[in-house]
Amino acid sequence: MTRTVYVNGEYLSETDAKISIFDRGFLFADGVYEVVSVLGGKLLDFAGHMKRLRRSLAELELPSPAEDDELLAIHRRLVSENGLDEGLIYMQVTRGAADRDFLFPPKGTRPSLVLFTQAVALRDKPSAETGLRIASVPDLRWGRRDIKTVQLLYPSMAKMDAKRRGADDAWLVEDGVVTEGSSNNAHIVTADGVLVTRDLSHSILHGITRAAVLRLAAEENIPVEERNFTLDEAKSAAEAFITSASSFVLPVVEIDLHPIGDGKPGPIAKRLRQIYIAESEKTAI
């Protein structure tokens, strides 16, 4: 079965889904994206993703391809056309097609809008039970990681590097401190039961799931500290975990071959995963 995808106003078979070679997403990585999760055919935290999309567009002076309600309608139609019960909806906006020039194209150039679905098991993931093994990799990305651009070559290389070293994913390290995972936010729990997570800045993505989990942690009376933590502090933490729209909360059981805590998924990570899923299902639209 081929998927139905959305490209600039049209619903097409994925095999016909193409964009111009002059699209600035292709030539300059001049585009941003969001990934919305789907559980039971419903969208998780759609409003949060739209808010971040608007911020990314504004930071890059990218024109808006459509209003939120139109984007919602496209998301819902793709869920319906593809019979998507559980998985992801990927959405990308670029500055559109124009003859190649480092200068932005003239005002009025139509931004490109592309969406497609991916059917993936999100709730019942083996790694939620076994935990993830992490390999650390130097963070060589650009200076505005708060903008969710498609400049994803380095995260892709970092994940490949981790995989080759026998790990499941990479944590990126800059000046000795952990910035984030290859495509997720990184968190630890100290021996005193404090959830420690990197504070927001231009250095990391402002994760939608990160924000939700911190809110839920506070409701559970788990103390939260938003600050830098070193790779060494992470290795000797009681627990570690990641958050992202597609992984929710996943425990980390090993960093650079050092077991975290007792080498099994920690209770706080497991609890946060559980309540994040329950809360998400309640509020999905």
Place this chain on the structure above:
Amino acid sequence: MTRTVYVNGEYLSETDAKISIFDRGFLFADGVYEVVSVLGGKLLDFAGHMKRLRRSLAELELPSPAEDDELLAIHRRLVSENGLDEGLIYMQVTRGAADRDFLFPPKGTRPSLVLFTQAVALRDKPSAETGLRIASVPDLRWGRRDIKTVQLLYPSMAKMDAKRRGADDAWLVEDGVVTEGSSNNAHIVTADGVLVTRDLSHSILHGITRAAVLRLAAEENIPVEERNFTLDEAKSAAEAFITSASSFVLPVVEIDLHPIGDGKPGPIAKRLRQIYIAESEKTAI
């Protein structure tokens, strides 16, 4: 008149030239490029560009889309089909189309190959006479600028920023020292007549034109120092200029509103432009 362009084995009208939305060039900026200049219908330093392409592909473990002689044949056919006398040929290679995953696609995934021409005046440029005004911009790019990837969003933003500040282009500055221009290498000439240019590393692109110009400078008995130089040193230099495949050598007459030398194109920059063009025409194929 519409151009004929090349996309994955086919010669197409530019309006039909499309790639899959699943191309990793579009989704991950997972691709590299080269720009070859054309003078009198002939290619400038094709071998140099092929050598750098091979290096970029190797650094990213990108499969080769074709042998050098096939790529040469495509370049020549595009020159011929488009009647290109003077201008550029842009070539991009990506890791090909595959369902979205940070991990590289399976071995055997066919890389994408895209080429198109741009008719541009290269020899008689007004800026060769007037010189360029430069604005400095912090260098926020990733850590592997020696690989010629399509992660060009920041250089594009930097050039826009420079334009808005009334300048023609940007020089990127990191830790007080100049790395390079938005899409060219940066050079200065000291009061003693020494050509100073940033040394090669992961911090800058290994310019094909930079290398040719340094060789020609040596032949002209101009002393060359490959080392860091600060923005302040550049502002108080006797001359400044840029090099790139598409601009050859262009004098810089102003940096952040400070005139360079007497505020006019310097004799060494003018001389190097002249002999670079003469040499290029002699060796073009």
